[in-house]
Amino acid sequence: MADFDAIESIKKRTSVRTYSKRPVEERKLESIKAFVEENAGNPFGAAVRLNILHTRENPRIGAYGLIRGAKVYLAGCVEKSEKDVEGFGYEFERAILYATSLGLGTCWIGGLFTRGAFSTALKPDGGFIPAVSPVGYAAEKTSLPERIFAAGVGARARKPFAELFFDGEFGNPIKADEKTAVCLEMVRIGPSASNKQPWRAVRNEKGIHFYLKEDKKYAGNTMFGFCMQRLDMGIAACHFELSAKRTGLSGGIVFEDPGLPLDGLNYSFTWRYGQR
Ligand SMILES: Cc1cc2nc3c(=O)[nH]c(=O)nc-3n(C[C@H](O)[C@H](O)[C@H](O)COP(=O)(O)O)c2cc1C
Structure with a gap:
């Protein structure tokens, strides 16, 4: 596995919902793709396929709600199996942590995203798309709705x-x-x-x-x-x-x-x- 400090990434990661205009370097996106390919597989035996998608090629992909300024998404699908959702969660999070190690912001979106448009791009072929995430640089200032949401779910709070x-x-x-x-x-x-x-x-x-x-x-x-x-x-x-x-x-x-x-x-x- 490409050597990155997972513990550092876990500590550093927070959900980023407002993205800056700064484009993500192509070499970083290529590096995520290579990482995902080299490390394909998960302990849950689920068949997961992850990819990087651009809004410039797939103009209808996106998330409803609080995400602002996202131009690139990490997205993927999983074939149906007993532990498909857990397997997807595992592999998707590993890719998120790797992106974090490259200085990129992400946000799991399991709820409201344009499922049809992501399906057209990913062709899950009998499988399904549990979640997507924008990938990009965090804006210096978060949007007001994001601040209200983050406060509402107590985004930083964790149970003891x-x-x-x-x-x-x-x-x-x-x-x-x-x-x-x-x-x-x-x-x-x-x-x-x-x-x-x-x-x-x-x-x-x-x-x-x-x-x-x-x-x-x-x-x-x-x-x-x-x-x-x-x-x-x-x-x-x-x-x-x-x-x-x-x-x-x-x-x-x-x-x-x-x-x-x-x-x-x-x-x-x-x-x-x-x-x-
Ligand atoms: C499976 C999953 C689905 C999520 N879906 C959404 C979503 O649809 N929209 C959103 O804004 N955040 C979503 N989140 C982000 C969570 O709200 C966030 O992880 C949580 O509030 C903790 O905040 P943090 O990520 O900044 O540590 C999701 C997170 C996970 C793990």
Whole structure:
């Protein structure tokens, strides 16, 4: 994998919704394309295809709402499979983090974008397009609607560590070693749809088991034909795994539901220590 410091990118990334007129250098876009190709694949076994699209060639692509001045998009599609949404979340976020390492701004858009126009450009061919993101330089001043939105969802706020990660059972905050703590912290500060932070994790002797605390009332989970918050689980897996590589925490992502009695939580994936 092209060497970039994922932990730096995770810390640096924030959603950028207002873009400057400064064009993105072609070599940076080529570098993102090469990165995406070289690293194709994800632990969820999903068939993801990502691409860079320009509004000059696809004038109808865009996002409704708060995005201003975007001329280039990272977009992609995934074939239908059991863990398609998580796999897309993982690969898309990895590309976002790489773009961040190049000094570029991005913003996950899972909701309102011109799906038809992106479909025409990407030809998902039986698959679907879970999300897109502008790619560009952040404007010096954000727009007023963006500031109001960011304040509304509390964009910078995150739930405390002790509310998310547990040892053995809920209510028992995890006492993690330093490397594990860094990786979990990188999950905690990640982006999520409407900043709902639906990831929870419980550690037992087998590993760290990650769960989705789905918000059943969230329109994003029903409006678009897939559960948007499953993207957040893919992002969590991406942040944990890339951080583990940086910190030297050995292990790997596996799917072994330990069958813990956890009401209202959906099992997603496990980090098993000591396995690559
Ligand atoms: C799966 C997903 C979908 C999102 N969809 C949108 C969207 O449609 N429009 C938008 O403005 N922001 C969207 N966001 C951005 C979140 O609102 C943002 O990540 C969150 O508020 C945290 O702020 P931050 O990214 O600046 O850390 C989405 C984020 C994720 C992970």
